[in-house]
Amino acid sequence: MDKRLVTTDIRIASDVENPFVGENGASYIFGPQKGADTKAVKLLDEGLLHFADKTAKLTGMRLHKLKGAGAAGGSAGALLAYCGARLESGIEVVLEAIEFAKHIQSADFILTGEGKTDRQTLDGKALLGVAKSAKVCGVPVFVISGAIEKGTCGELSEWFSELRALDDGSKTLVELMANASGLLCRETAHLMSEIKNSDLFL
Numbered sequence: 001m002d003k004r005l006v007t008t009d010i011r012i013a014s015d016v017e018n019p020f021v022g023e024n025g026a027s028y029i030f031g032p033q034k035g036a037d038t039k040a041v042k043l044l045d046e047g048l049l050h051f052a053d054k055t056a057k058l059t060g061m062r063l064h065k066l067k068g069a070g071a072a073g074g075s076a077g078a079l080l081a082y083c084g085a086r087l088e089s090g091i092e093v094v095l096e097a098i099e100f101a102k103h104i105q106s107a108d109f110i111l112t113g114e115g116k117t118d119r120q121t122l123d124g125k126a127l128l129g130v131a132k133s134a135k136v137c138g139v140p141v142f143v144i145s146g147a148i149e150k151g152t153c154g155e156l157s158e159w160f161s162e163l164r165a166l167d168d169g170s171k172t173l174v175e176l177m178a179n180a181s182g183l184l185c186r187e188t189a190h191l192m193s194e195i196k197n198s199d200l201f202l
Helices: 026-030 038-059 071-083 090-097 100-106 126-137 150-156 173-178 180-196
Strands: 011-014 086-089 110-112 141-145 162-165
Touching (some): 090 126, 162 180
Parallel strands (some): 011 086
């Protein structure tokens, strides 16, 4: 390994807290998203388990259940164990770099979104980071996402002024993905019209 890595300050910007292996680990959670089937997921997890066991013997660091080590397919764990990296909230790193808090002080509202807004959003994903910063400045945050997990709407409403989903239950996933741009434009137009006529600008 290049010796310069040991003296380099490596900051891992991550928005997930998954451990290295197991049911909530890199393989089982992120594998299917990347096209891995059940058999492949099991093989990937066994490979990471082997890596984690060897790493524990070589470095003394147990990645197995380490919070956040499973980010980016386990790359975060490798960087932590072998390069002395620091694991930080991805959105906080980005917001700090772009001086987000300074820029939104004069904003009337913020419009943001993601593929699916659910309980993981509350675990420190980008939207929550934006919402926390906006709350300090008293700026309302409106969300338009592909889907909204109904069971978390109550908790999400504590951070977001409005939650809109493109998936209203009338279309298949294939149909939603095929017309994502059109659906997003239409929903955004509806929301902007409502905001314009609300007391936000009165």
